[in-house]
Amino acid sequence: MESPPPVIISVGTTRPIHYGIVLYPAFQALDAFGPLEILNIVSTRHLINLSIIASSKEPVSTFCPPGDHNPLTSQCSQSVVPTHTFSSPPADLEVLIVPGGFGSREPYIKETVDFIARVYPSLKYLITVCTGSLVVARTGILDGRRATTNKMAYRKIAEWVPSVEWVPKARWVVDGNIWSGSGLSAGMDVVLAFVEKVYGKEEARYVADAMEYERHTDPGWDPFSKAPSGDGAGS
Amino acid sequence: MESPPPVIISVGTTRPIHYGIVLYPAFQALDAFGPLEILNIVSTRHLINLSIIASSKEPVSTFCPPGDHNPLTSQCSQSVVPTHTFSSPPADLEVLIVPGGFGSREPYIKETVDFIARVYPSLKYLITVCTGSLVVARTGILDGRRATTNKMAYRKIAEWVPSVEWVPKARWVVDGNIWSGSGLSAGMDVVLAFVEKVYGKEEARYVADAMEYERHTDPGWDPFSKAPSGDGAGS
Known part of the structure; x- marks a missing residue:
């Protein structure tokens, strides 16, 4: 019912085409779907092939088992279908997105961790x-x-992995080819900044407008670095 | 590795417990997952059971077939697993969320439309x-x-269904028990406003902080009502 969006075809550029995201049980929904919405929109204007990679092709759920992170045993979760597995990943992966979530602390994500370690040397970018x-x-x-992370979980993470130069106040941080966003909705800002770098300022503006999203363009903007809820509960 | 979040148990209130969302092919990812992330967080503090309702239990994809909305034939989409079907929906549904997306204009969503018509009289809220x-x-x-919608698609929609009092400039609109958000990321603001009404201001603040999301609390805030991209391409 409406006219098609303007198309900008990438020809003769080194823009990535092969994107991937890893999913593991108890990943955080918005960590994944903020960035993925951006890729979905960019993919209508530039060729993008996305792989969703997990330990098997069984749907991966955001569900947190009853316990600290689900004390009321709510049944409120979403399951997403992988396209590839860690043992049979896509060829030519150029950009890999790694969401957070309560699963990020768990021993059961060892396969995810090992996959990232294995694939990183051949990636152009890790987000x-x-x-x-x-x-x-x-x-x-x-x-x-240098990297940043969820601000409600910041102190615990900095204690746990002191070998990283954690940045306490940042919407996102870029160190070499690794782009790290802060908590949840910051995933949209780090990926829009990435889109700006790779596809240009106008493209990032178009995508943010299409999302009706008031993006933060200053990587140092971070009111949540002093959120009163402070420490501990962050996903 | 960190302390559990504070829990506020709803006792003796009329707060909804049974939430649902409808999905149909070519739904918009963030339309669904902005609100669902909010419910996921609230569900750690208040009992919430979420049903994901579609025409069958087959995964539902955001994929737009090659054509106007996918001119480059990108393979960039996500599939989500329903928990219920339109013919066998959950009992006691109190709140139903309806995301947008390119599928919203298609004849093939008739089953979705019919389900909403059938279930609406028994709902407490429709978002x-x-x-x-x-x-x-x-x-x-x-x-x-009164209702609002995606601002890049606004004029076409207002032409198509003139029987609705469409509001051209609004982040969200409330008319009776129907809450309508603007495009994509506005879903987070309308649902946070809903959380504020139902669970209180402090809860909405907690959730926005946990999401590291700078929410818009003014339903009249809407810079996208005059986006230069204007008309047509909106999802």
Whole structure:
């Protein structure tokens, strides 16, 4: 019922085409779907192929088992279908997104951690959202590098992995080819900043407008670094 | 590794427990997952059971077939697993969320439209995001009522369903028990406003902080009502 969006075809550029995201049980929904919405929109204007990679092709759920993070045993979760597995990943992966979530602290994500360690040397870019930076930190890749994370979980994570130069006040941090966003909704800002770098300012503006999202363009903007809720509960 | 979040148990209130969302092919990812992230967080503090309702239990994809909305034939989409079907919906549904997306204009969502028409009389609240208001408008429920929608699609939708009192400049609109949000990321603001009404101001603040989201609390805030991209391409 309406005219098609303007198309900008990438020809002869080195823009990435092959994107991937890893999912593990108890990932955080918005950590994944903020960035993925951005890729979905960019993919209508530039060729993008997305792989959703997990330990098997069984749907992966955001569900937190009853316990500290689900004390009322609410049944409120979403399951997403992977397209690839860690043992049979896509060829030519160029950009990998790593979301956070309560699963990020769990021993059961070892396969995810190992996959990231294995694939990182061939990536052009690695993007983390929220405690996705903890998942990557568990590989050792972030040792001595600057990164940020969820601000409600910040202090615990900084204690747990002191070998990373954690940045306490940042919407996002770029260190080499690793882009790390703060908690949850910051995933949209770090990926829009990435879109600006790779596809240009106008493209980032178009995507933010299409999302009706008032983006933060200053990587130092971070009121949540002093949120009164402070420490501990962050996903 | 960290202390559990504070729990506020709802006792003796009329707060809803049974939430649902409808999904249909080519729904918009953030329209669904902005609100769902909010419910996921609230569900750690108040009992919430979420049903994901679709025409069958097959995963529902955001994928837009090659054409106007996917001119480059990108393979960039996500599939979500329903918990219920339109023919066997959950009992006691109190709040229903209707996301938008390119599917909202399609004849193939008739089952979704019919389900909403059938279930609306027993709902406490109906929440739409983006062109989710078009899906609901197709039932006739919005005739003579105020609602808003995606601003890049606004004019076409207002032409298509003139029986609705469309509000051209609004982050969200409340008319009776129908809450309609503007495009994509506005879904977070309308649902946070809903959380504030139902669970209180402090709860909405907690959730926005946990999401590291700078929410818009003014329903009249809407810079996208005059986005230069204007008309047509909105999802």
